[in-house]
Amino acid sequence: xxxxxxxxxxxxxxxxxxxxxxxxxxxxxxxxxxxxxxxxxxxxxxxxxxxxxxxxxxxxxxxxxxxxxxxxxxxxxxxxxxxxxxxxxxxxxxxxxxxxxxxxxxxxxxxxxxxxxxxxxxxxxxxxxxxxxxxxxxx
Amino acid sequence: xxxxxxxxxxxxxxxxxxxxxxxxxxxxxxxxxxxxxxxxxxxxxxxxxxxxxxxxxxxxxxxxxxxxxxxxxxxxxxxxxxxxxxxxxxxxxxxxxxxxxxxxxxxxxxxxxxxxxxxxxxxxxxxxxxxxxxxxxxx
Amino acid sequence: xxxxxxxxxxxxxxxxxxxxxxxxxxxxxxxxxxxxxxxxxxxxxxxxxxxxxxxxxxxxxxxxxxxxxxxxxxxxxxxxxxxxxxxxxxxxxxxxxxxxxxxxxxxxxxxxxxxxxxxxxxxxxxxxxxxxxxxxxxx
Numbered sequence: 001x002x003x004x005x006x007x008x009x010x011x012x013x014x015x016x017x018x019x020x021x022x023x024x025x026x027x028x029x030x031x032x033x034x035x036x037x038x039x040x041x042x043x044x045x046x047x048x049x050x051x052x053x054x055x056x057x058x059x060x061x062x063x064x065x066x067x068x069x070x071x072x073x074x075x076x077x078x079x080x081x082x083x084x085x086x087x088x089x090x091x092x093x094x095x096x097x098x099x100x101x102x103x104x105x106x107x108x109x110x111x112x113x114x115x116x117x118x119x120x121x122x123x124x125x126x127x128x129x130x131x132x133x134x135x136x137x138x139x
Numbered sequence: 140x141x142x143x144x145x146x147x148x149x150x151x152x153x154x155x156x157x158x159x160x161x162x163x164x165x166x167x168x169x170x171x172x173x174x175x176x177x178x179x180x181x182x183x184x185x186x187x188x189x190x191x192x193x194x195x196x197x198x199x200x201x202x203x204x205x206x207x208x209x210x211x212x213x214x215x216x217x218x219x220x221x222x223x224x225x226x227x228x229x230x231x232x233x234x235x236x237x238x239x240x241x242x243x244x245x246x247x248x249x250x251x252x253x254x255x256x257x258x259x260x261x262x263x264x265x266x267x268x269x270x271x272x273x274x275x276x277x278x
Numbered sequence: 279x280x281x282x283x284x285x286x287x288x289x290x291x292x293x294x295x296x297x298x299x300x301x302x303x304x305x306x307x308x309x310x311x312x313x314x315x316x317x318x319x320x321x322x323x324x325x326x327x328x329x330x331x332x333x334x335x336x337x338x339x340x341x342x343x344x345x346x347x348x349x350x351x352x353x354x355x356x357x358x359x360x361x362x363x364x365x366x367x368x369x370x371x372x373x374x375x376x377x378x379x380x381x382x383x384x385x386x387x388x389x390x391x392x393x394x395x396x397x398x399x400x401x402x403x404x405x406x407x408x409x410x411x412x413x414x415x416x417x
Binding site: 182183218227272 | 313314315328329330331334336337339340341343344347348374375376379380381382384389390391392393394397399415416417
Binding site for chain 2: 002003004039041042043044045070071075077078079080082088091092094095096098099100102131133135137
């Protein structure tokens with residue numbers, strides 16, 4: 001079976017945010033899949049999706065601070081500055097982390113590790129409501 | 140349905156290049172898929188695939204300059220130098236960006252965001268014609 | 279057809295390790311797939327999966343040294359230090375490299391480039407036996 005859903009996430013501030021529940025709620029067909037895969041693509045070039053620690057909020061704070069230091073807003077190199085100082089660093093972070101995730105489905109649920117959760121990585125100061133296409137396949 | 144195509148991209152200079160049209164043209168079965176996924180793998184370890192801004196060429200120039208500074212050709216650390224000074228940095232960039240993309244298909248076309256385009260990230264000075272395997276599944 | 283297998287890798291020391299053979303051996307259904315995809319997810323947030331050079335061991339040593347310098351154990355910024363000094367850098371590396379791979383299958387085998395091999399990227403000093411979910415689909 002195949003199913004595809006498009007939905008918008010609630011707007012988040014810049015940083016790393018857990019969105020596992022929001023994603024699962026947006027794909028009600030999940031519980032009809034015994035074995036399969038869920039693919040997620042964020043339809044933007046200045047935000048990304050990751051899978052990481054779902055417990056300690058400090059991990060998400062530390063991720064944001066590492067990426068801010070690695071990809072600096074004030075680097076003199078940037079040519080693409082028209083859309084604001086946070087835009088070009090957002091593109092670099094999006095290329096580093098990536099815009100999509102593919103996740104296994106088993107017995108009607110995502111099959112993730114105990115400590116894994118889906119992150120929205122919001123790289124803009126005001127990114128707004130980010131749109132995701134979810135594509136589910138399986139049997 | 141399943142389809143698989145293998146094709147070579149035109150050789151590009153080192154840097155980030157938009158290849159959306161070249162990829163779509165290489166997978167004519169796309170328009171027979173209502174809902175599905177297109178998977179792309181570049182068969183090399185010194186180039187990668189990304190999805191990012193399809194309009195401003197400055198974004199691609201800034202990406203190339205950020206990655207060149209982050210992964211330096213002249214780092215004293217490199218042991219693997221046999222294949223030239225641009226080779227080991229290319230492997231690091233390829234691991235950071237990744238060799239594959241999975242993209243949703245809807246109504247016979249790639250379902251991407253308005254500003255998203257497929258990039259060939261060529262990390263070698265003379266990478267030649269890079270080969271891609273495209274695997275399409277859907278209904 | 280769909281098949282899903284869950285298995286544990288042999289424990290490895292911190293660093294980048296070739297695991298192609300171990301993965302292929304864990305998915306015996308591979309040889310029944312003419313055209314398809316194999317998806318791998320590592321069920322952890324401090325290790326990752328990559329696809330890179332399968333010949334020179336120096337490439338894997340250089341990757342480890344680059345990532346160690348880029349994501350420093352002793353950065354004063356880390357808040358999340360409860361699980362040891364190698365833990366938060368492991369989360370950052372895992373987000374940079376990613377926890378999953380999707381690979382094409384053709385005529386019963388993985389269709390990779392000549393020089394491509396699957397890496398376990400072990401970011402902890404003592405990560406133990408890492409678990410992987412492998413999901414195979416195809417015809």
